[in-house]
Amino acid sequence: MTVLRAIGAVPEAVAVLALPPMLLSIIAKTKAWFGGRDGPPWLQPYYDLMKLLRKGVVYSRTTTWVFRAGPIVNLAALLCAATLIPVFSDDTLLGFGGDVILIAYLLALGRMLTVLAAMDTGSSFEGMGASREVTFGTMSEPALFLSFVVLALATKSLSLAEMLGAPLQAAWGDVAPAMLLVVAALLIVLLTETCRVPVDDPATHLELTMIHEVMVLDHSGPDFAYITYAAALKFLLLGSILVHAALPHASWALWIDAPLRVVELAVLAMLVGVIESSLARLRLQRVSLLLAGAFVLSGLAAVLTFYRTHA
């Protein structure tokens, strides 16, 4: 049985690994459509990754092993998280009770190494980006954790596969307002963690206004490919959490479930594209207000759920 399950998981895992750049492509196409342009070809993110992987690497003499470890550890942490987060089905590869905490810390580990690698270059710009990334991270992580707390309280489970699976349907019936708040908080967390407008502008060309992009300025070749791919993977993973939380349904056959989830993720990517096209980036001081908003939304949801399930 476990062998069959393992063999069955291979195509699913391949699909999970192949999908992320496509989502970036959907965002780019949506933005292009809003601007009245054709936009880059659908497979452009894949071409970019191939090109970067074939290139050589340049390391500055001031950098140490931390700089080289950054992109690799970041990608590895996200790949580990990918085995714990349900993407196409309600099942995960290696899920276990309490895996939510590991997921949150894997995301934090990836962030920590990216930040350390940026500081390792000794560039003042990158230090500035690192400082901003950490500042926003300290505010979006509590929101993510509190959202997990709400899901755990509502489903009485600590494994992400169950927290986002069938028990969540009943929770939507019991505490619908709290679930809506969680979805809103998760959307803000998604936009922050994947460096999207209104928190960060991935297309900016001015180092002073960058957050994520300025931290990876010195990476080149395959290292930069890992970073780009890891960013796309992070979008897929957090997006799946959001999609599963927003639209829980009973476990259907994989051949219905998987295409449905892909469509939902594509819609989410289009939504992010619409947000990027219709909103301006927030001033840095206002970003903290937005993130405090996400924190408060998930906190209020946690109080509501706790109040309903325990009172």
Next chain:
Amino acid sequence: MSVETATDLVLVMVILLDLGMLTVSRLATTVRFFALQSLLLAFLPLAAATFEGQAPGMHALVIAGGTITLKVVLIPTILLRIIRTGEIHREIEPFIGFTASVLLGAALVVVSFAITARLPVPREPVSNLIVPASLSTVLIGLLTLVSRLKAITQVVGFLILENGIFIFGLLLIEQTPLLVEMGILLDLFVGVFIMAIVVYHIRREFDHMDTHLLDELREA
């Protein structure tokens, strides 16, 4: 959607609007948030009556109508007119910053839920969110009153406070005579009217709406 779920959604929206009012700096937006909150609250007496198992009677309809006329139309119109004729449109530097006041507001919401858990109500209300929503609205109204500088925001803080008391009154809607409800609404209207006149005079004397300059009692 059942009456209970709808009431829950409305009360959560009310709490969110409370918190939202702590984040905006534009005075006109604060007033509009208040009008929206009052509009949501106007439907609650009808929901409470429906929950009791009867069609909304005269009592509930009059309260809803009075709330809409006064708190959704009349008072916001007066306040928006004062804002439009004045030069000041924003709360620039409140005593407590916007991010800090939102976090403080969230803490107050948690406190209200904690208090509610130890506060038995005599009868099963239409939604068990009524008491926490009312307490948090009252507390956030108080927070707005003490932490903001502009006279208009302080008036809105007072009105939010009254909205909180209105939510609490839903628990006793059948027991409260209509006369009392009408009296409260009239008091509120007269209160806002007087405050509007005071704000107008503050602005004419000092060219601004800051109230913290009024706490010195000496002649310059």
